[in-house]
Amino acid sequence: MIKRIHLWLAGLLVVQIVAGVLVFWPRRTAAGNGQPLLPDLSAETVTELTVEDTAGTSVRLAQVDGAWVLPDVGDYPANITTVDNALKLLAGLTTGRVVARTESSHRQLQVAEDNFVRRVDLKTAEGAHTLFVGSSPSYGLTHVRVAGQTEVYAAGQINSWDLPTQPDGWVNTVYLSVPEDTLRRVTVENANGAFTLESGQSEDEEGEAATTWTLADLAEDEEMSASAVLTLVNQATSVNMTTPLGREE
DSSP, rough: OOOHHHHHHHHHHHOOOOOHHHHHHHHOOSTTTTOOOTTOOOTTEEEEEEEEETSOOEEEEEEEETHHHEEGTTTEEEEHHHHHHHHHHTOBBBBEEEOOOOOTTTTTTTETEEEEEEEEEEEEOOOOOEEEEOSSBBBBBBEEEEETTOOOEEEOOOGGGOOOGGGTTTTTEEEEEEGGGGOOOEEEEEEEEEEEEEEEEOOOOTTTEEEEEEEETTOOTOOOOHHHHHHHHHHHHEEEEEEEOOOOO
């Protein structure tokens, strides 16, 4: 009796595995193979783009006077290369590989209304589109679904990291960059006072020209820390921002 139960359970398990493979195994469709997933969309027609993750973090980009900006942070300019690349990837998605056709599969593939890796909202002069970007079953494949449709496709053209949800993923984060070899003087001032560093030229052990720094008004009993000075100069001449905040203090 026990052996029969074991055989019955084993058979049921096999049926479940086969059913799962049939539902979720990527396959090509006979009709509409390779058709655009968003047929009315082109990179040139998009005027606004919003990307959100399931935690609620989102970023919005919009075209203002022909330039892409972040309207929620004082119209800070976006990196046009990053925006163009994302829009071309979205417009290039196709319906070539169907993964599932049922609404019950959406949560498992992370393309559901309330469970997704990325939700992408696109606006054009003709209308709006919403796309869900989900899990990646393997390298180079990502599940995608258009809002309002039950079909889920495996896309090889896009990944979630192509669609960051933080502003710093869409802008040039270099805030200040000054070539160190052009510096002659650096003055640092705070509530305790000010001090000045001055640069000069010397030769290293191999006879090559090297920049050296001296601290002005150094007392006789004081000694300059060369490593601390180099760290300060590097920090002062190369400043990267975490994120733009806006125009107000």
